[in-house]
Amino acid sequence: MSPELVSQLSVGGSTLVLLAGLAMLWRRGVRAHIGAFTAQSVALAATTAMVGWFTGDWQLWAVAALLLLIKGVGIPILLARMARRFGTERELEPYVNTATSLLVGGLLVLLAYLVTAPLVSVSQLPTRTGMPLAMGLVFVSLFVIISRKKALTQVLGFLMLENAVALLAVLGTHGIPIIVEIGVFLDVALGFIVMQVFVYQIHETFESIDVEQLNRLRE
């Protein structure tokens, strides 16, 4: 597998991951968001597997398998269950409308390109070409968290952020040791369970998962 091919595939894989993230800004509806997250996790697993094939490191294959299982299958099932419970209410307008969100997303990608330019020029790895896109996804997921109103979408934003950091690690350093990776997965799973409880409590208190309702707690 030649370095040029790896370069192209890293860019391709990162683009798919980023596009799934941008789809979160474009599509409304919880089911579409969960679908975007699932597609993103699958793309991330595929990219990790590709890097694993290139470097011949079995740990990356294991990480890819874990990613697929946990984030590609497990968490979406849990999310779908949550959606069935809480997601049946009407569509909420985000703080920033769709077209503007997409344009802001584009600008964030350009910003990420500027920010990672020194990193890319220093690195020697053929996978470095996908790093700006991974960084772009970090910014885009942060934007999703701050600009969307539904708690479920914010949880998805957080999970996307985790995906972005994982992609950055894979592309920038060809992965991190598997012990650390398993630890990170455990953290994410724990965080997700906590958030699930949190969303449940919000729904119990306000009969909706609109995060703006939390303002009412002041009264």
Next chain:
Amino acid sequence: MRALFLLLIAGYVSGAAAALALGTGALSRWASALGAIVGASAGLALAAGACIRGAAFSLDAPGFFGPVGGMAFTLDPLGAVFLALTSLVAAPSALYGAGYARLWEGRPALRQVGFMLNVFLLTMSLVPLAGGTLTFLLVWEGMSLSSYFLVMTESDQPEVVSAGQWYLAMTQIGLACLLGSFLLLQSGGPGGFSALRAAALTLPPGTRDAVFALALIGFGSKAGLIPLHVWLPRAHPAAPSHVSALMSGAMIKMGIYGLLRVSLDLLGGGPAWWGGLVLALGAVSALLGVLYALMEHDLKSLLAYHSVENIGLITMGVGAGLLFGSLQMPAAATLALVAALYHTVNHAVFKGLLFLGAGAVLHATGMRDMNRLGGLIRGMPWTAALFLVGSAAISGLPPLNGFVSEWLLFQSLLPGIGAPSPLVAVLMVLSLGMLALTAGLCAACFVKAFGITFLAIPRSPEAAAAHEASWSMRAGMVVLAVACLVLSIGAFEIVPRLSSFVAPLVGVAGSAPSLSVGLALQTPGGFARMSPVLVAAGLALVVLTAWLAVKAFASRRPVRVGETWGCGRVVQTPRMEYTATAFAEPLRRIFAAVYRPSEDVSIDFHPDSRYFVQSISYHSAIVPWFERYLYAPVISRVRSWSERVLALQSGSAHAYLTYLVLALVLLLGWLVVTGQP
């Protein structure tokens, strides 16, 4: 060459004198116009001599304003381009004005307009000819003041007075910045421009930055860059139409001339942030200009905002040129500056044409509001056709000149993507997107402007009674329309010449990049190639072939005339047509975040029952946000300070005498302290 220069001055002076001396009738009108035409032709010949034959010209007149340094005039190719475009717009506008001025027949305004117009044209033609700081500032201020008087021609209307106030304030602020800039520049050593050029190399970088910043503000306010453009949409509609054409076509270009002269020629280029700032300002001006133009339904305000947009496009070229120059990419810099200069000339021509057309509409109907016009194509066929040519040109449609310069501008931004600095690449990508969006929105706006004004059914009795413009007005417009076509087809000759003027300024060693091969334009490095001549010829050929084929093979049945389809309704009234506001409404909704329109709906119910509505009135206003957030606070702050200072004007003679004595004592004390004789 000197003879032409003297003829230029003589022509305008005689036109001014004729306006004053010959009364308020047709003779005065025609005599002042003739003087202006003579002056403009001399200017064109002078510029052509400098451009084509490379003849140098310089004249020193130490006799004028001798004690302060005397006046000096030189003409180099850069100045010649601006002199040429001024003259190119001046002659048709003067011809047009001869017929238009019938509006003031028998009134003193005729004398004033004739006199001031010639003074305005004289001082404006002398700006590119100025060879020293004093000369430049004198003719610059002369140009500003004479145009102020021209704007105030119809001073019986309150909005004209307000427009004049804004205009005067902005020009004086600009002048103050220019004074500061030139003073700093002269700190390296006094003298004409050639001495300044040499001395600028010795200036410290901080001073150079300050000179550039002040020049940008001063010249930018004249050119109409956002946010210093607020005078444009007020002054242009207030002025008489041929004056608007000159202001929009030639005067605001002097701002570009000044910017190029100071930053590129005198200072010799600077750090990359100069170019980046200018490029960013240009892109923002272009986009915001066209967005606000879309929402205007006053024909002349719309054209004024489009001037802001096109100045933004020109400034983008200038900024890209400065940026590439500082990044050691001379070929790309040449292309960008050539695109900017060419667009300057093109814009002068088609914007002049559009304003003259709008003036003809105003002259015929007495209205500028598009929502009350319509159907003028029947009563004013010549004006409509010429306005269509201008609209197509400004929208950048092939095969006219606007398209050629926009093509050059697109191509000039492309090398930036390959620049070494990623920040520059990102800036170029964003500018490209904004340029494309601006071009598309401009086309949409001119479909609105031409379609609502000239097509369909008249929306008011004045519009229905419109008559064609007089022959002199038509002749002026025809000259400009022909110039549009000539500038497009002749691009393969004009562009290389512009390149040879610009290349020395950006430090191209050896011969300038030719930018043209055969009948086609070509970017440096052979990246892209396009031939306006072949595109025009091909288009004409295909359309002709199609017409002939259809005539030969399609049905020979005569065309039947019937009612417009209205879903079965029988009568078509003007109230059923689309209005300008309705046409722009989708874009208003889409860009609502930029416009922040205020909407007010009030419903009058029937007195007896709330279920029946008597009338619904809808009122919507768009206040440009820089006026709300930038100018309004500044103006209120200045007003509150001046009210405090007003306390000094107590009216008591005693207080004034005390001030005098106090000032004298302080001055003497200062002299004692600093030990000066």
Next chain:
Amino acid sequence: MSPWLLGPVQAAMALLLAPGLVGAIRWMKARLQNRSGAPPWQPYLELRKLFAKEVVVSNNASWLFRAAPFIVFGSTVAVTLLVPLLAVPLPFDGAGDLLVVVYLLLLGTFFLALAGLDPGSPFGGMGASREMTVAALAEPTMALAIFALAWSAGSTNLGHIAARMLATPSEALAPGHVLAFAAIFIVTLAETGRLPVDNPATHLELTMIHEAMVLEYSGRYLALIEWAAALKLLVFFTLLGNLFAPWGIAAALTPGALLWAALTLALKLLALGGVVALVETHIAKLRLFRVPELLSASFILALLAVTASFLLR
């Protein structure tokens, strides 16, 4: 064959194929929707009928109304002279590049919008307003996608882009190219009035964009405009097919190579037409104020295409 003859031959071929393309898409849509539908050569019959019919012109319309169909038709035919339909290098490659193509199409849209305003009907005004909005919003995407292509090919001239793609086939699946393809595909749907932006088969005036502008046209004028619309669709498909996957294009002007080029072009057109038919059957029309969201998404795709193109330097 002389290279100069190639231009008119290309234009003639495009004129012949365009109605067939529209008919094929309609036929495929019908089959997908379980209808038998009209035969694929129906648009030819429609054109023949329209050319023979009487022309009725509104009493409010001016000379612009009668001149516009010729300008629209002429500008679209002029574009076919510049697009690599059959062979590279093109004879008129030095006359116009991809920007000229985009602006010639804008010329047609400009005059069609004016012709919509001319009769003074509210439908025409509505169609013109919406059409110019969509056209203006699609411009940035087109410009960035052009530059993404041009940057990797080293020129904005179409012949060069196609030739460069032929020379380095591995670049075809580069992420920049795939993204640019997706962006231009969305712009194609917007500019040619296909679902989800505009419904070419609608009869409800409030849902029309293109149809509303041409509501007043009849007879030979309508024939010219319909033909020009079909030609515009063919041009966009050719750009998508022959710029991104130019295999099959003739490099020499021999009859065999040209025949093969025509055959592969027809196949690509049918393939793209099939995709469009699938998309049209699958998606409903977007509300007008959701269209900017779609076009912003395509702008982001084009932006990513540009950054991807010069990321791989």
